[in-house]
Amino acid sequence: MKIYVCVKHVPDSAATITIRDGSRIEENITFLMNPYDEHAITEAAGLRSQLPDAEVVAVCVAGPAAENTLRSAMAMGADRSILVVADRQIDSMLTARALQAAIEADGTPHLILAGKESIDAEGMQTMFRLARYFGMPAATNAVKISLEADGAVVESEKEAGSRDILRLTLPCVIGAGRGLNTPRYPTLPDIIKARKREVKKIDLADLDVSSPGGKTEILSLAPVAENREPREIAGDAAAAARELVRILKEEAKVL
Amino acid sequence: MKKIGLFIEFKDDEIKPANDGMVTMAQGDGHELFALVVNADAAACRERLSAYGVSAVVDITAGGGAWHPDGWADAVVQAMNACGIETLMGLTSPQGRDLLPRIAAVLDAPLVMDCVGVDLDRNVARTTQYSGKAMAEIQLTGRHHIYGIRAGAVSPAPRAAAAEVHAFSAVEPTASGIEVLSTRPGEAGTVDLAEADIIIAGGRGMKSGENFKLLQDCARAMGAAVGASRVAVDEGWVPYTFQVGQTGSKVNPKVYIACGISGSVQHFAGMKSSEMIIAVNKDPGAAIIGKCDYYIVGDLFEIIPEVTRALGAAG
Structure with missing residues (x-):
């Protein structure tokens, strides 16, 4: 049985983003695995022990540098990985088709996991498209997954902590949320072991993918200016508190 | 002029205030605004939606009234097709995050989530990327265009219209692989x-x-x-x-x-x-x-x- 985990290679959220040509970012910064995908990998590694002969395969669509992210995925528990090498940024519609083609060429999925969203493009949609292309059910923001003989019971977190308890037929696609687990960060032996594991590379151009429904294209990208002018509210605690309440009432007009 | 579908969200049977800003964002250039209301009291919110420029409220009944993510997504698509709507907006709320991508997947249509602005004439969305460090202008291409709107991105501005309510019964979709076992409420009185x-x-x-x-x-x-x-x-x-x-x-x-x-x-x-x-x-x-x-x-x-x-x- 195969569990596929879709991971994304994203800029470190602490990195300074520089924009080039008004439409893309300077990629000479630290990239790592999308944080939500760490929950997906950790969950897959845990579920593997419940399934007979299960194998966890990490899949990524990105430039060649994403091999690092796949090494991290393998250090965190994936048995092997597939990198669909793309020489340009592609949108979520095409990414979903590339993931589907790569998974289909590799094996029959029992379960597909992914992070619920990526922290760079924040598109929140690739896993749903992948599920649709496969004809599988999908659930997002999963905070609990229980595998049963013929399905998966997923607790999907909604507004203000409410949850939908869903039963999905298998195979299915599940988007991991922050509350799913605590990511298992690799030890040095894990990292060394991961170096020996396979990263199979496929060229995007060699996969038969197209996106007839349409596309999204970035017209422009501009830095968001930080233009606040901090002013101090002085005085002792009581005076500062009164001034804060005045600001809420008279300036922000929220009271 | 376009027909714009607006997926309206409710909480505890009340229309969410965040809808007003979203409807406001869709005003302008004489677009025809269709509020899509699923399994809720459409007549009760007619007046409020009219006040922000909605000219038709589509009262959609799906799956016997119960919540089902695939069932609702399918019902919205059916209503869009029946009304000739090719542009859809909804909130980037927990429900919107569950529904809008499903709708986009069914239609195989481009979607931009968490928009802070939209240009419905050019089919361009504005949203932040890279942890809010960059503002992107994104062109949507294709027959359908779907936008998830960030709550509070635009302040509500009233614009009077007289909306009519149209009932729409969605056809039962083919079997979904999802069964909704239950919905567990969050903590009472919690503000999202x-x-x-x-x-x-x-x-x-x-x-x-x-x-x-x-x-x-x-x-x-x-x-x-x-x-x-x-x-x-x-x-x-x-x-x-x-x-x-x-x-x-x-x-x-x-x-x-x-x-x-x-x-x-x-x-x-x-x-x-x-x-x-x-x-x-x-x-x-x-x-x-x-x-x-x-x-x-x-x-x-x-x-x-x-x-x-x-x-x-x-x-």
Whole structure:
């Protein structure tokens, strides 16, 4: 049985983003695995022990540098990985088709996991498209997954902590949320072991993918200016508190 | 002129206030606005939707009235097709995150989530990327265009129209692989962070989960929601549903009060679009002091109770 985990290679959220040509970012910064995908990998590694002969395969669509992210995925528990090498940024519609083609060429999925969203493009949609292309059910923001003989019971977190308890037929696609687990960060032996594991590379151009429904294209990208002018509210605690309440009432007009 | 579909969200049978801003965003250039209401009292919200320019309310019945993510997505698609709607807007709320991508997948249509602006004539969306560090203008190409709108991105502006209610019964979709076993409610009276007008959040400086009671009391007095930084969540002081930031809720309230939060890049990724940021921190060198509108350097354990007291006196 195969569990596929879709991971994304994203800029470190602490990195300074520089924009080039008004439409893309300077990629000479630290990239790592999308944080939500760490929950997906950790969950897959845990579920593997419940399934007979299960194998966890990490899949990524990105430039060649994403091999690092796949090494991290393998250090965190994936048995092997597939990198669909793309020489340009592609949108979520095409990414979903590339993931589907790569998974289909590799094996029959029992379960597909992914992070619920990526922290760079924040598109929140690739896993749903992948599920649709496969004809599988999908659930997002999963905070609990229980595998049963013929399905998966997923607790999907909604507004203000409410949850939908869903039963999905298998195979299915599940988007991991922050509350799913605590990511298992690799030890040095894990990292060394991961170096020996396979990263199979496929060229995007060699996969038969197209996106007839349409596309999204970035017209422009501009830095968001930080233009606040901090002013101090002085005085002792009581005076500062009164001034804060005045600001809420008279300036922000929220009271 | 286009027909614009607006997926209207309800909470506890009441229309969510955040819909007003979304409808406002769709006004302009004489677009025809269709409110799509699924399994809710469409007649009761007709007046409110009319006040913001909606000219038709489509009262959709799906799956015998019960919630089902695939069933609802399918019903919205059917209603769009029946009305000739090719552009859809909805909120980037927990429900919108579950529904809009499903609708986009069914239609194989481009979707941009968390839009802060849309140009419906050119099919261009504006949204932030890279943890709020960059603003992107994104062109949508194809027959259908779908936009998830950030709550509070636009202030509601009334525009009178006279909406008519049209009933629409969705055809039962083919078997879905999802069975909704139950829905477990969240904590009663909790304000959802993403749609709150005021948020008061605590970080490392709170020192314990018990101390969050200070923020709860203050929040109650000002009608705010309580948030937290990742540190406070990782320490187990509050559940992760409180977390604001990169891997928590992205919020844009009118006022964000950060108590004992140093202001990491990851925290700012979740709250930098707040209209006003007020920091309470005992460390004058904390990063947040340089990136806020107002700050108080002092002990939050003295200041916050004083704020609660002052609110009591003012109220």
